[in-house]
């Protein structure tokens with residue numbers, strides 16, 4: 001059993017603490033606003049009077065607050081306590097924020113792991129929860145068993161920004177999926193078809209289309225978008241034009257798909273209409 005400190009008792013911090021307590025660990029908690037630890041204290045948690053006091057109680061501290069300005073203010077206030085400790089920051093932020101925090105924490109003599117939580121609070125400790133980690137490899141190796149009690153732990157590398165980069169990329173994929181769902185459902189909703197009824201059809205179609213992604217990924221990695229083309233970009237641009245025309249005729253907003261049609265047109269207009277739609281990737285990837 002380990003001593004663990006948790007900073008931040010929002011919805012996620014509460015779930016992380018409850019899970020560690022359930023596993024029998026000694027958990028010290030601190031939250032900016034007092035009075036949020038009651039239920040956790042009843043389960044055995046100890047409440048510290050400051051972030052520095054909480055950090056001093058344990059070899060490893062897990063921080064989960066709103067954003068990086070919040071986590072930076074905690075680090076500033078508790079700087080003197082960090083030396084020789086490990087800080088696992090599960091606060092959501094950008095790769096640049098994670099890298100800057102890693103540098104700052106290193107100057108304070110602490111090991112730093114950044115993390116991206118791919119789960120909601122009720123999922124913590126369950127089989128579908130995943131947390132991505134990057135930063136100090138020795139810290140990850142030392143605490144992996146403990147961290148696995150929260151969620152499957154996927155270590156991505158020593159660059160502290162990698163967990164955030166992958167976290168935000170996965171969420172981007174999710175929002176793309178949701179955007180497709182919203183548009184498709186609005187289209188059938190215009191004729192009174194319910195979202196729940198339509199979803200049966202849509203979800204099996206989307207699952208089938210997931211099968212296209214390995215082929216696109218291969219083309220993106222090789223940069224060869226003109227091989228094994230069965231549904232070329234020119235044809236798909238015409239098809240997307242039809243979708244947007246029908247969308248307008250049905251009185252539905254085209255906002256979600258307009259930018260994609262723009263990219264299809266641009267790529268086809270540049271002479272790549274016979275290639276695959278994976279070529280659109282070349283218009284959005286980082287140049288140089």
Ligand code: NDP
Nearest residue numbers: 008009010011012013032033065066070091092117119120
């Ligand atoms: P909540 O809004 O429930 O809690 C926010 C926490 O941050 C509170 O403990 C709050 O303290 C603290 N906080 C805010 N500002 C400061 C500050 N300046 N100094 C110190 N503490 C501060 O958020 P969640 O717990 O849901 O989320 C926490 C992190 O986890 C976020 O980065 C979020 O993106 C991430 N996350 C959340 C998920 C979710 O589904 N909830 C899923 C995946 C990641 P106080 O009580 O004093 O306001």
